[in-house]
Amino acid sequence: MKTRPARWSGGVIALHWLSAAWLALVFTLGLTATRATLDAARKFDLYQAHKALGWLTLALLAARLAARAVRAAPPPGPSWSRATRAASRLVHAALYAVLAAVPLIGWLRVSSAIVPIPVSLFGLATIPNIAPVDADFSDAMALAHKLGAWSLAALVVVHAAAALKHQFIDRDSIFARMWPRRTPPADAIAGSDARKQARG
């Protein structure tokens, strides 16, 4: 059995917070593109930016899953009840599922749309379509994409509320172990000093 580390790895932490900021941007772009009163050119640009950055969340998710696979996750809190553990597992599983589903559904929506504008990664690459043109299917995917995005937003609220509860009410280390460390741990400094001394 692998030893469970006390903290998440640096890679997982970096990707977690990068994803948080990235998704906030993609969500805001999507919301603005669909709801704001804008001229056609601005709206077009917002849609294309949303599509490109949204598609890239799939790459981000793949990187996160890879980073998690490399190193074991820290264990659940020692005092957690069975129900808390189950709730935590459920919310995290749902988060990962929705993080994969929402961009995939968006990709299907774009692919099947009768207005043929494939995802372009800012002119550097064009992402191929993955479904035949079908107006009804595309509309259904648009609705699913919207419901999925709001489900993701709701899950993020639950996830963040739980993290804040751990930090400010339970006062345990659950939040801190996903927070970037400002200074290297004492043992790393000591190790570095030891190496310097060894070289000197």
Place this chain on the structure above:
Amino acid sequence: MTTTLISTAPPRRAAAAAWLVAIVAGVSASADPGVGAADERAAWRIDPARTHIGFVVDAVGFPRTQGEFRVFDGRLSIDFDRPAASRVAFTVRADSIEVGSSSFDDTLRGSNFLDAQRFPDIHFESTRVEKRDASTIDLTGDLTLLGVTRPLMVEVEVKRLGGARLAFVARARIDRLAYGMNSGFPIISRDVELTVSSEALAG
């Protein structure tokens, strides 16, 4: 004497040789050119700085798209005494389309819409000119878009500004499906409203 003048908008993309719209009008002042009367056709030169070739397209769930073509070329000759002898032709460079977003422009230039690489020019040439009233001309002509030529009705309001200056506004509704531009229909409307406003100078 038949005079032809070419007018080109300021070349924004160094595409001076490329033209999108040309307006040609020929006017014969001769009552009977066949008997050798002097042909007093007046040629008019389009003022590119005062010419705007705009279009509007509607869509469902998307704002009305307004844009313009920046590169055009035209020849124009108008006979005020015998409007039927007037002639108008214009050519618009398809890839000079601008809607205010470079990626949107690229989409419209692409194969789903203007297919500007295969069909660089959009061309109109009058076949019949009729005077409706003192300031309105009904123009019938052939529009060639995506390599397909179809008749097009154009309503032209003409206003003499005095001296050697003439203002006109031409309006037409283009049924893009008739030219095989089907992409996005019916989300994107089949009709494209075209408005050409311009000023021309005599000689």
